[in-house]
Amino acid sequence: MIAGAPPAPPYEAAVRAATPVLVPPVPAAVGRAPLCAKRGCVMQPSDVTSASRSHYFCDRCSGRSAAQHLGGSTRRWTCVRCDYDICFKCHPEPGATGA
C-alpha cells in the first residue's frame, strides 16, 4: 500500500471554510465606549483618531474644550464618521473606572 496525500475535503466543506466570517471591526474599548447618537457607531477615544488635537464640542452637555471644559483637554470620545463628540464627564474614559 502506498499512502498518498490525505483526501481533499469535500467541495462544499472547502467552500464553506473559504467563506469569510463577518466579524465587525470592534475596537478594544468596546463595552465601555459610548455609541454615537447619529448612527449608533461605537465611538473611539480621541487619542486613536486624527481629531485628538482639535477642540471638541460635547454633543451631550455642550461643553467646549476651547472654553476650558474639563481643564481644556481635547481628549474625549469621538465618532470621526459622524463628527460627533462626547466628553469624559458625560461618559467616563476607558480605564478610568479601574477595570
Ligand SMILES: [Zn+2]
Ligand atoms: Zn459632556
Ligand SMILES: [Zn+2]
Ligand atoms: Zn457615528
